[in-house]
Amino acid sequence: MxxxxxxxxxxxxxPLFYTDFLVIGSGIAGLFTALKASAYxxxxxxxxKTLKESNTGLAQGGIAAAVHEEDSPxxxxxxxxxxxxxxxxxxxxxxxxxxxxxxxxxxxxxGTSFDMKDGNISYTREGAHGRARVxxxxxxxxxxxxxxxxxxxxxxxxxxxxxxxFLIDLLGNNERRDCYGALVYDAVSGQKTVxxxxxxxxxxxxxxxxxxxxxxxDIATADGMAACFRAGCELADLEFIxxxxxxxxxxxxxxxxxxxxxxxxxxxxxxxxxxxxMHKYHSSLELAPRDVVSRAILSETTAAGSxxxxxxxxxxxxxxxxxxxxYRSCLQYGIDFEKEMVPVSPGQHYTMGGIKTNTxxxxxxxxxxxxxxxxxxxxxxxxxxxxxxxxxxxxxxQRIVDNAHxxxxxxxxxxxxxxxxxxYNWVHKPQEQGITPAEARQELQRVMWDxxxxxxxxNGLKQASQKIEQLSxxxxxxxxxxxxxxxxxxxxxxxxxxxxxxxxxxxxxxxFRSDYPQRDDIRxxxxxxxxNC
Numbered sequence: 315m316x317x318x319x320x321x322x323x324x325x326x327x328x329p330l331f332y333t334d335f336l337v338i339g340s341g342i343a344g345l346f347t348a349l350k351a352s353a354y355x356x357x358x359x360x361x362x363k364t365l366k367e368s369n370t371g372l373a374q375g376g377i378a379a380a381v382h383e384e385d386s387p388x389x390x391x392x393x394x395x396x397x398x399x400x401x402x403x404x405x406x407x408x409x410x411x412x413x414x415x416x417x418x419x420x421x422x423x424x425g426t427s428f429d430m431k432d433g434n435i436s437y438t439r440e441g442a443h444g445r446a447r448v449x450x451x452x453x454x455x456x457x458x459x460x461x462x463x464x465x466x467x468x469x470x471x472x473x474x475x476x477x478x479x480f481l482i483d484l485l486g487n488n489e490r491r492d493c494y495g496a497l498v499y500d501a502v503s504g505q506k507t508v509x510x511x512x513x514x515x516x517x518x519x520x521x522x523x524x525x526x527x528x529x530x531x532d533i534a535t536a537d538g539m540a541a542c543f544r545a546g547c548e549l550a551d552l553e554f555i556x557x558x559x560x561x562x563x564x565x566x567x568x569x570x571x572x573x574x575x576x577x578x579x580x581x582x583x584x585x586x587x588x589x590x591x592m593h594k595y596h597s598s599l600e601l602a603p604r605d606v607v608s609r610a611i612l613s614e615t616t617a618a619g620s621x622x623x624x625x626x627x628x629x630x631x632x633x634x635x636x637x638x639x640x641y642r643s644c645l646q647y648g649i650d651f652e653k654e655m656v657p658v659s660p661g662q663h664y665t666m667g668g669i670k671t672n673t674x675x676x677x678x679x680x681x682x683x684x685x686x687x688x689x690x691x692x693x694x695x696x697x698x699x700x701x702x703x704x705x706x707x708x709x710x711x712q713r714i715v716d717n718a719h720x721x722x723x724x725x726x727x728x729x730x731x732x733x734x735x736x737x738y739n740w741v742h743k744p745q746e747q748g749i750t751p752a753e754a755r756q757e758l759q760r761v762m763w764d765x766x767x768x769x770x771x772x773n774g775l776k777q778a779s780q781k782i783e784q785l786s787x788x789x790x791x792x793x794x795x796x797x798x799x800x801x802x803x804x805x806x807x808x809x810x811x812x813x814x815x816x817x818x819x820x821x822x823x824x825x826f827r828s829d830y831p832q833r834d835d836i837r838x839x840x841x842x843x844x845x846n847c
Contacts, residue, residue: 337517338515339368354715360509375438377448390411398699402694448578494727516669523759524662527569528662543844548669552811554823556605557662581625605697674716675711685710770828775816
């Protein structure tokens, strides 16, 4: 239980719009939900920057589903549960693997073109999968899906997509645990706007910008998680952060991902002494779970006093054709992977926890739903199985819309009722003097990477907690309101990540404690949830 609240008031006479479905976020989860919801009513999709900017568009590897005749949902379920290290919700996983194949077929119907071989869909195998079940579009699967969904949504007269609209807060009645819609900031006009909806769907993505090294775009600042936390939703499993082992080593904060599929196609890891090393850490070698490979790379770099290891793609037949975008990314840094090995190191990649929901996307607050990386459905447990994230977004987005008859039955509130019920539940009162949001962001990212990263321990976590409190207590609001709101959201969720990591005194999946290096199934087969009060 974490309590941080500053009560303000909603400004009068703001522009107000009504809709049936308000979808906040334009990645695969938000767009698929909007597309399916359009069969039942008016849909408004709000995105923080542009429709091109999301983790979906950066997803390289593919989408996992038991579509192939030699595969089955049960086998997919087994692999997912194994990767989740004992903390997956079996019911949620069963829903995902059973309903996933039909949702993937709907993506194809919506215009997504997956790679083909001999007239059939081509599948690849990724880490911790027992079968080749990952559908892909070269190494830009997420972008292929995003483009198809944007075009499909644009073809619907009752879907309105608005760019540069930032979620400030959710509207509703806290005592009745009811959500009416959202207060939004239009970054182009500089004006706040109220959207009233029968259903508000949070699909805002993860929290990658909490970390100094990440594959996530700069929009991934945990906005939906923080807004839902302020509204009274539970945030769960946030100690479980996934670090992708093979990120191109550069000096940039956001680094290019080198897809899991590269190792699935035969890519091998070498340390700076030219030695393969994964045999020392896991029997599956390069296809071990991501947390294992990340820690193995960290161990090798520490022992060698280096910042990276090498990924050898030279021996992969047709690698340039199979991975054209990765090839172009490497060339931008002067690396030709057909002739030389690629320097890689781990980077933050995915947030396993988030807004706690049931298998229908419900948050426990009437009228408020969540799906995609922002949600914690229980399918990932302590460690997400590769390429399950895109699948999760469409499966649970569909299940939100499956309740359309209940959603449309909800009465839309009147304008005067909003001002009677709503308190502006912001979590921070800005200081008159102190640290700017830009400065605070850099300091937060550094301490999270150093103290709450791949390997954690109690003293470091306590130091991170102290730094977060210091930043919160000294944060000022400068001339950039968006940067300030983002920073407050990041501090809100960072505080929970650190506290959860402190409380979980064991190592499991994406959470590794050097002072508690063993998995403890006697005391720690449980979830930690946080509620604002």
